[in-house]
Amino acid sequence: MTLSSTPSLPLARLLGHTADAVQAVRAGQSLTDALARCPSEARPGTQALSFHVLRWLGSAMAARAQLADKPPPAALDALLLSALALLWPTGDEPPYAAHTLVDQAVTAARKRDARRASFVNAVLRRFMREREAIVEAAERDPVAVHNHPVWWAERLGRDWPEEWQALLAANNRRPPMTLRINARRGDAATYLRRLHDAGLSGQAFGSHTLVLDAPCPVTRLPGFAEGDVSVQDAGAQIAAPLLLAPGEGAPRPGARVLDACAAPGGKTGHLLELADLDVLALDSDPARLLRVDETLSRLQLKAQTACADAADPAAWWDGRPFDAILLDAPCTASGIVRRHPDVRWLRRPTDIPALAQTQARLLDALWPTLAPGGRLLYCTCSVFKAEGQDQIDAFLQRQPGAGAVKQPASPGHLLPLPDNGMEAAAPPFGASPDGFYYALLQKKT
Structure with missing residues (x-):
């Protein structure tokens, strides 16, 4: 699910659940386990936001380090980092209007720690005012540039000296949703027609592999429950x-x-x-x-x-x-x-x-x-x-x-x-x- 297709729940609520998930990951828990604790109606939107935040967490941490002398308590820090990651210029269309995101992040902060909501408001508004300078300064931090730990980038550099930067950049892009057509039930060409009838589209690769033009819930895939198709990366x-x-x-x-x-x-x-x-x-x-x-x-x-x-x-x-x-x-x-x-x-x-x-x-x-x-x-x-x-x-x-x-x-x-x-x-x-x-x-x- 992309950010643009998240359910119409209040953004402040989704930001709160996203902060919980990010806090859990920073404490060493998997995102899968963290999302399992999220209410079912908020899970798709929280997952989409969490994916975005974790892809740009290094940049958010560099920005927070410039804007605050020391990190706030863990729960509030996770919310602040989530908001900064969502505000960070990635080259793509921003997921939300900046003023909306700041307003909803402050609303979420009041529910977490009302005494420090003004701190969150001040940090985010200063980021918006000084964003160009903050981004430029962050470019001197390898974790902010690549959004990976330094050891990870160094390891890739040794293994793949020509490709390591491209690999790090690829990790921050959303992957395609790839399908495997059950060879006992049909082929990609036939299933493409079924997708078209369901209002979906994609491209076939080989006889039983298909990449959707846009991700969708598996419940929208014709014959998924019956075993006609599975979601599985091409690799x-x-x-x-x-x-x-x-x-x-x-x-x-x-x-x-x-x-x-x-x-x-x-x-x-x-x-x-x-x-x-x-x-x-x-x-x-x-x-x-x-x-x-x-x-x-x-x-x-x-x-x-x-x-x-x-x-x-x-x-x-x-x-x-x-x-x-x-x-x-x-x-x-x-x-x-x-x-x-x-x-x-x-x-x-x-x-x-x-x-x-x-x-x-x-x-x-x-x-x-x-x-x-x-x-x-x-x-x-x-x-x-x-x-x-x-x-x-x-x-x-x-x-x-x-x-x-x-x-x-x-x-x-x-x-x-x-x-x-x-x-x-x-x-x-x-x-x-x-x-x-x-x-x-x-x-x-």
């Missing part, structure tokens, strides 16, 4: 076709397939839309595993699901080898920041080696469960090389007797930029997707 839609692609080691009908870290179930469902398979879907989180069951139920597809740690096969594996394994490993989510703008503020530099260790543990634990000649597709929604190229290079070095081979079809790192090699991947996609890493490994016979 994520590579996984199932890549694992099932014809060639040496390709799974046959009825093949035994493991989806090792399956939640929320999008890739599990995609596999079953494309082929008749015996799928075991694992996830270590019971609540997230429930989402896999819900996804499969909506798609009217069946798989065995189990709550288990994929890195501990002794606890769940029956000893029968898998013909194929999909390992969508836990990662920093650095490739999907435009969809989850809180990630950049929640992650710490120490998360990367910790997650890389988890990824290596999963690879080493699952490899023995793969049948000789079988395929393992390793993927992460990360643009950090430690979670992609470096991880797989290290794994191949650990394999005795070169038991693992990376297939030439492996796309490698895909960046959330227009010119990222996606056209060379199968199936072809247009529109810049989220950032992913894919390596298709085959076990020697």
